[in-house]
Amino acid sequence: MYVCEGGLSLVKVFYGGKFIPRTMSTQHPDNASSPSWQSEELIEGDSEIHEAYFAYKELGCHEVMWDSEGKDTDIRVVRKLLSFNSQYFSDNVIGKNIYLTYRIPNPRVESTERKIVVETLQNITASCDVGSAFYKCDVAPIFEIILPMTTESSELLSLFNYYRKAIVGVQDIELQNSVTVRDWIGTVRPNSIQVIPLIEDMDSLLNADKIVEPYIDAVKPQYMRVFLARSDPALNYGLICATALSKIALSKLKNLENRKGVPLYPIVGVGSLPFRGHLSPNNLGLFLKEYQGVSTVTVQSGLKYDFALDNVKRVVSTLNENLPFGETVLIDSEEQKLLLQAIKKFQTKYQLIVEDLAPLISSVVPYIPKRRARKLHIGLFGYSRNVVEGVSLPRAITFAATFYTLGMPAEFVGVSAFVELTEEEQNVLDRHYINLRSELNSVAEYFSWQNINLLMEMYKEVAKRANMKEERLRSGLSRFLFDINVAEDNLGIKFGPRTLKERKYENSVNNFLISYLENHDKQAKYYVNEAAQLRKSLG
Secondary structure, three states, rough: OOOOOOOOOOOOOOOOOOOOOOOOEEEOOOOOOOOOOOOOOOOHHHHHHHHHHHHHHHOOOOEEEEEEEOEEEOOHHHHHHHHHHHHHHHHHEEEOOEEEEEEEEOOOOHHHHHHHHHHHHHHHHHHHHHHHHHHHHOOOOOOEEEEEEOHHEEEEEEHHHHHHHHHHHHOOOOEEOOEHHHHHOOOOOOOOOOOOOOOOOHHHOOOOHHHHHHHHHOOOOOOOOEEEEOOHHHHHHHHHHHHHHHHHHHHHHHHHHHOOOOEEEEEEEOOOOHHHOOOOHHHHHHHHHHOOOOOOOEHHHHHHOOHHHHHHHHHHHHHHHOOOOOOOOOHHHHHHHHHHHHHHHHHHHHHHHHHHHHHHHHHHHHHOOOEEOOOOOOOOOOHHHHHOOOOOOHHHHHHHHHHOOOHHHHHHHOHHHHHOHHHHHHHHHHHOOOOHHHHHHHHHHOOOHHHHHHEEEEEEEEHHHHOOOOOHHHHHHHHHHHHHHHHHHHOOOOOOOOOOOHHHHHHHHHHHHHHOOOOOOHHHHHHHHHHHHOOOOOO
């Protein structure tokens, strides 16, 4: 057990005083409501410092992701946190029993942000000095780095070795008259970092083990955390594909762990609605059963701010106490083959509809409220090269929000592939996506027959408003209606509102669509926000 001056409580130890966090608070902008502790819609600047403290102290999250991927961020976070509430952080040592973990831009993907990587890595050493001075003992408040959009082990090794050689290695350089960098600015600590790959696209998820294994062989870590995305795969391939891909990746990582003898601790990034993972107070038990073997899950803004505080605390506490919930379900090679065949069928149906409706989606995006000061981000949508008229997709949260706002939950896009599945493919999908029908049923209330009928009846006006071809709009809407029919006939899903609250929701999305068609922007934005608050998440 690790004890440092300051009287912190003892924590579960795995290696070298480290423990594995179960809950990771993130800065994903999926909240419909503003936090109770601020009135502004945007969470930025020092509000994110307060948010980190809130996640630790009030919610009980083990870890906070400090995000510089796709947004500006404050690299003096450790100094500010320790100043924000010195008593709390005296009792809870950052880097020992609560974690602060950077997510940096991927230099391969975001070329204009490459130098932020250098700045962030350098700040790790500054945070170490600040933390050690505050705690009066050696402590590295930040020692792990999340690398998004990881596709190859070489990216992980480049990041690991850059820190070791270009950040730590410079301390022995002689500046003048035998004076070294170490003499001038002090020892550079920590000596190394732990790299967490964030794996997001289909090929990489299917080869998660091949990405991780060469890094394990080269670095020989005592353990490794691996982050599996759920939002971007859902954006790119649809709900069913995203969930199935996560199960294959989890299985491959478990097999790798068994083969190499190095503990692997998977992280899954999830939102509160089914399209992005379905971690919510009313789905907690089913969520735990769906993601067996996962060590850490994200607690995103929609969960933090759109539900009652006591319910959020209960979710975090349950996750902290129960993760990992059961053992990872292993998928043998024959089942993987069948699951992949099913994935390809759903992917094809999904991408055809999204490509057709891309201009409509883009025309609704300006009405979706911003919750963070984020930069432009181009998704990994594999079919976007065929999208005409220069239309690209928004980020996953905004994408999902546009579909919900139109009364067309994105969970159902591509569902018609069910009629093309063989019996074997259907059976293996049922075995490994155990909550599929439950999740579809949970968002069926957000489907609006009024909106679909209006879109179909006024397709000429809608196409003009969205600056798209009429045939393309009708094609996308017709395909989506077929998805709805298959969900009704083959899966027994009942669509549309049944309670007064659900009717109120349909009124909101219907009023949005009318306001959108009439170019009443202020009213349209109002109804977007009203509907989002009723479903308790932006997207």
